[in-house]
Amino acid sequence: MTKTEVLKKLAEQLDLTQADTEKLYDSFVDGATTLLAMNKGFTLPGLGSFHSEVRAEHRSYNPHYKQMMMIPPKKVVHFNQSSTLKAEINEENDEQ
Amino acid sequence: MSNKVTYAEIIEALSRTTGFSKQKSEAFAKALIAEVKAELQETGKASITNFGSFKVKEVAERQGQNPQTGEPITIPAHKRVTFTPYKALREEVNAKYAHLESELIGEKKGKPATKSGAASAIFEEEKLPDPDLETDDVVKEEPKSFKRKEHARGNNTGLIMVAVLVLVIVGLASAWFLLRTDDPAQTAMNASAETEASSQNEITAKQEPVSEKKASPQNPELAGQTSSETAKDGNIYQVKEDEWYWVISRNAYGKAHFWPLIFEANFNRDTHPDSLETGTLLKIPALSGTSDNLTAEDYARLASGAALVSSAYENFGKLDKAKEYARYADKWNRNSQ
Numbered sequence: 001m002t003k004t005e006v007l008k009k010l011a012e013q014l015d016l017t018q019a020d021t022e023k024l025y026d027s028f029v030d031g032a033t034t035l036l037a038m039n040k041g042f043t044l045p046g047l048g049s050f051h052s053e054v055r056a057e058h059r060s061y062n063p064h065y066k067q068m069m070m071i072p073p074k075k076v077v078h079f080n081q082s083s084t085l086k087a088e089i090n091e092e093n094d095e096q
Numbered sequence: 097m098s099n100k101v102t103y104a105e106i107i108e109a110l111s112r113t114t115g116f117s118k119q120k121s122e123a124f125a126k127a128l129i130a131e132v133k134a135e136l137q138e139t140g141k142a143s144i145t146n147f148g149s150f151k152v153k154e155v156a157e158r159q160g161q162n163p164q165t166g167e168p169i170t171i172p173a174h175k176r177v178t179f180t181p182y183k184a185l186r187e188e189v190n191a192k193y194a195h196l197e198s199e200l201i202g203e204k205k206g207k208p209a210t211k212s213g214a215a216s217a218i219f220e221e222e223k224l225p226d227p228d229l230e231t232d233d234v235v236k237e238e239p240k241s242f243k244r245k246e247h248a249r250g251n252n253t254g255l256i257m258v259a260v261l262v263l264v265i266v267g268l269a270s271a272w273f274l275l276r277t278d279d280p281a282q283t284a285m286n287a288s289a290e291t292e293a294s295s296q297n298e299i300t301a302k303q304e305p306v307s308e309k310k311a312s313p314q315n316p317e318l319a320g321q322t323s324s325e326t327a328k329d330g331n332i333y334q335v336k337e338d339e340w341y342w343v344i345s346r347n348a349y350g351k352a353h354f355w356p357l358i359f360e361a362n363f364n365r366d367t368h369p370d371s372l373e374t375g376t377l378l379k380i381p382a383l384s385g386t387s388d389n390l391t392a393e394d395y396a397r398l399a400s401g402a403a404l405v406s407s408a409y410e411n412f413g414k415l416d417k418a419k420e421y422a423r424y425a426d427k428w429n430r431n432s433q
Contacts, residue, residue: 003145006131013127014120024124027113029147035101037188042101047129048177051100052189064370065200065340072196075189077148079179085133089152089175 036077048081136177148181200343261347331380335372348380349387356401356421357381365408369417395432399425 003025011021032050035042041051055074062069081089103125111121128144135142136150143149157173187194333344341355348358359369361381385391390398402425409418 001135001143006128006145010124010127010131014123016120016124020116021124023114024110024116024121025128025145028110028125028128029144031106031109031113032147033185033188035106036185037191040099040101042106043103044125044129045103047132048179050179054193059201062198062200068201070199070201072193072198074193074196077179077181077185077189079148079150079177081177085136085177088133089136089177 043082046082046084048079048085050077050079052077146182146184148179148185151178151180152176153178200340333378333380335374335376335378337374339374340372341369344378344380349383351387353424354387354398356405356424357383357398359408360397360401360404363408365404365411367408368412369405369408370414390431392432395428399428399432402428 007018007021007025010016010025011018014021016024032042036050036052039052041049043049052075055076057073058071059068060071061067107118107122107125110116110125111118114121116124132142132144132150136152140152141149142151152175155174155176158171160169160171161167162169181189331348333348335344341358342352345355345358346352348354358378358380359367361379381397383390384393402421406418406421406425409415409421
């Protein structure tokens with residue numbers, strides 16, 4: 001589903017114009033990105049929690065050069081599914 | 097946890113930045129979450145533009161252990177939702193470390209390094225990266241002369257390790273110049289370069305280690321000097337164990353990606369670019385400019401080198417790499433015009 005489709009649907013549900021919905025959407029994503037960049041985690045109820053972590057520098061084997069490489073530290077985003085989402089997803093699994 | 101932000105705070109911030117009421121903002125967040133969930137249930141995939149995508153993944157049954165009692169249990173097959181951040185988010189989050197790159201350690205699994213001391217020292221340094229010290233002042237210093245750089249020496253901790261290498265090469269080069277030329281200006285310049293390098297060497301002991309990434313951009317002038325002088329020697333280089341073109345190229349020119357020059361000077365398209373025998377004697381061609389200030393002629397040669405590498409890769413069926421180097425060739429070709 002594209003962003004436009006999502007915006008259209010949300011705008012209908014919320015009784016807002018699509019432009020307003022887009023403004024909300026963009027600042028929501030922007031805010032979430034900024035939070036993660038600032039090392040702040042957050043939880044979206046019913047969906048899961050996000051946080052960022054520094055993956056430490058480590059040695060790893062590069063098969064192309066057949067040598068060990070030193071991989072520099074990197075900050076990555078982690079997601080943890082919420083227990084409700086887990087239950088819902090697996091419930092659907094059982095029904096099938 | 098202190099570094100967590102509550103949902104209420106997010107909603108409040110959202111309503112502050114957009115000017116909508118908190119109720120509206122919350123309704124939006126709820127609707128968005130509901131949308132993602134519904135899509136996950138339906139298609140097993142969902143995405144939030146510019147943020148990331150969610151995917152339902154099947155997890156196979158596996159054997160586990162009860163962490164309290166240690167007794168083995170079977171974890172049944174189940175589904176879980178995974179999240180993949182999009183590029184915009186990844187880059188924003190990783191901005192602080194973005195300038196770091198993977199480095200070749202020059203050892204096979206578990207085997208000790210066989211490379212030159214300077215190179216391995218650099219890799220050790222990288223264990224203490226300092227991303228906060230950005231390269232701002234570095235950029236400013238680039239165009240300055242040797243003398244100006246000497247004033248800034250105190251801050252330029254990054255120069256030190258490269259300086260050890262440079263000292264050796266500049267020393268050799270100036271000796272060569274003294275023998276070959278009577279030009280006093282040239283001789284003086286080399287002599288000053290040498291003294292400067294030795295002063296750097298003295299500082300080495302006192303300075304704390306810094307990341308190599310910091311070091312290399314700070315030293316373009318020195319590196320350039322090195323490359324032009326060693327290159328003029330028409331160097332013949334003997335390949336050490338586990339060395340690749342780009343390691344040699346970095347030592348010779350200060351830039352790993354100039355290796356097609358070396359390849360072109362020594363081989364043709366029937367040589368596999370990924371194979372390099374230990375002990376091979378390589379001609380290291382000279383640059384007519386410096387590695388940071390290439391002339392059109394250099395660009396043209398880089399382009400033809402990259403084109404050769406590309407066709408060699410194509411010859412050996414590595415089409416991905418062939419394409420990649422064809423792109424390099426294009427780029428350098430444009431630069432040469």
